Amino acid sequence: MLPPHEIADLGLAQAGVRRVEWAEKSMPALRGIRERFERERPLEGMRIAACMHVTAETAGLLRALRAGGAEVALAASNPLSTQDDTAAALVTEYGVSVYARSAMDPATYDRNLVTVLEQRPHLLLDDGCDLVNIVHLERPELLAEAVGGCEQTTTGVLRLRRMSAEGALRLPMVAVNDTATKRMFDNRYGTGQSTLDGIMRATNALLAGRTLVVAGFGFCGRGLAERARGMGARVVVTEVDPVKALDAVMQGYTVLPMDEAARAGDVLVTVTGNRDVIRAEHLAVLKDGAVLANAGHFDIEIDLVALEEMAVEVRRGVREHADEYVLADGRRVVLLAEGRLVNLGAAEGHPAAVMDMSFAVQALSVAWIARNHAELAPGVLEVPAEIDAEVAALELAALGVRIDTMTPEQEEYLGSWRP
Known part of the structure; x- marks a missing residue:
C-alpha cells in the first residue's frame, strides 16, 4: 500500500x-x-x-x-x-x-x-x-x-x-x-556553481566579457562572484554591510551602490535574503536586454510588482524559464525563473x-x-x-584524502596556558 x-x-x-x-x-x-x-x-x-x-x-x-x-x-x-x-x-x-x-x-x-x-x-x-x-x-x-x-x-x-x-x-x-x-561547501561552492548553471541554461548567454552584478557578499554571494570571475565576467558587488563590502574590495571586486551597478550590469543576481533589493528606481536605469535572476530563498528580492507595472508587454517563455518584459521606452528586461531561486527553478540545484x-x-x-x-x-x-x-x-x-593527527605533546600544549 x-x-x-x-x-x-x-x-x-x-x-x-x-x-x-x-x-x-x-x-x-x-x-x-x-x-x-x-x-x-x-x-x-x-x-x-x-x-x-x-x-x-x-x-x-x-x-x-x-x-x-x-x-x-x-x-x-x-x-x-x-x-x-x-x-x-x-x-x-x-x-x-x-x-x-x-x-x-x-x-x-x-x-x-x-x-x-x-x-x-x-x-x-x-x-x-x-x-x-x-x-x-x-x-x-x-x-x-x-x-x-x-x-x-x-x-x-x-x-x-x-x-x-x-x-x-x-x-x-x-x-x-x-x-x-x-557554509563552505553548500553556500559557497554549491550556490556559486548552480546559480551560474541556472542562468546559462535559461539564457545560453556568454558570461565572459559581460558585467555581472552580485547583490550581497555573504557566503553565497562570495561563491557566485568567484565563479563568475573565473568564467571571465567583470563582477560588481553591491552591499549594505561595510565589512563585507571591504572584503569584496580587498578581493579585487568593484563595489558600487545598486543605483550605479544597475546601469552597468548585463546580468544582475540578488543573493541577500532581504526584500526589494532591485526596486523600481533600479529597473528604470537597466540596460536594454539586462537579465535579472534571484538566488535568495524567497521571490521578494526583485520588486516583481514594480516590474509588472512598468512593462507595456510581457512575453512569457521567450526561452524556458525566461520571461521578457518590454518597458515603455522599448527596453527589454529578462526575468529568470519568475524571480524565484534560479538555481532550482532553471536548473537542478x-x-x-x-x-x-x-x-x-x-x-x-x-x-x-x-x-x-x-x-x-x-x-x-x-x-x-x-x-x-x-x-x-x-x-x-x-x-581519498588523508590528514595529520596531533601528537599527545601537541594536544597537551594547546590545552595548557603554561609555557
Whole structure:
C-alpha cells in the first residue's frame, strides 16, 4: 500500500529511481549514514514533516531517515523546483508521503505545507522556516507533540533567530545552515556553481566579457562572484554591510551602490535574503536586454510588482524559464525563473556531491535531536561540533584524502596556558 500523496504522475517512478541512484553515486557520506541508521534505528517511531526541494539529492536524505525508522511526509519548499519523477520514486519505492508537483500554483503550494503537518510530526525539517511559522501561528496545538527540528537555509535561520529573540520560538531548532561545512561547501561552492548553471541554461548567454552584478557578499554571494570571475565576467558587488563590502574590495571586486551597478550590469543576481533589493528606481536605469535572476530563498528580492507595472508587454517563455518584459521606452528586461531561486527553478540545484555534506550534517543532527530532545531548551541551536567534524572526515575519506593527527605533546600544549 502506497503512503498518502499528491503528486503529478506515479508512472514516472522508474525514471525517478534512475535519477536518485545517479545522485547517490556522488553521496558517499550519506550512504554510509543510511547504512548506520539501518543498524541503529535512531528514529524509530518518530514522525517527520519536511518542507524541502523535491530533488534526487533530497531523496538521499529522506531514504536515510526512513532507514532510521522515521515516518516521513514531504512538501515542496519551492513551486518550481520539484522533480516529478523523484516525487513518484519517493512515494512508490521509498515509502515517503509526498505533496508536490512541478509548477504548482500558490494555493496548492500553501495547502501542501499544511497537509504534511496533519500527521502531527515530532520533528520538523524546514527550508525557509515555513513549517515552523505555520505551527506557531496557525497550529499551536501541534507543539504538544513536536520536539524540535532543523533549518537548512540562511533565510530560515534569520527568521528563527528573530522568533527566538521575541520569545516566540517554542521548539529547539538546529541551525544546520550555520555549520562551517555547509557554509563552505553548500553556500559557497554549491550556490556559486548552480546559480551560474541556472542562468546559462535559461539564457545560453556568454558570461565572459559581460558585467555581472552580485547583490550581497555573504557566503553565497562570495561563491557566485568567484565563479563568475573565473568564467571571465567583470563582477560588481553591491552591499549594505561595510565589512563585507571591504572584503569584496580587498578581493579585487568593484563595489558600487545598486543605483550605479544597475546601469552597468548585463546580468544582475540578488543573493541577500532581504526584500526589494532591485526596486523600481533600479529597473528604470537597466540596460536594454539586462537579465535579472534571484538566488535568495524567497521571490521578494526583485520588486516583481514594480516590474509588472512598468512593462507595456510581457512575453512569457521567450526561452524556458525566461520571461521578457518590454518597458515603455522599448527596453527589454529578462526575468529568470519568475524571480524565484534560479538555481532550482532553471536548473537542478546544487550538485549531489555538495548536498552529500549538507544532508549528512542534517541526518546526524536529526538523530541527535531525537536522542537528546528532553534536555534541549527552545531556541536556535548550533550543530554539535563533533557532527560537523565527523561529516568533514567522512567526505575526506570518500575523496581519498588523508590528514595529520596531533601528537599527545601537541594536544597537551594547546590545552595548557603554561609555557
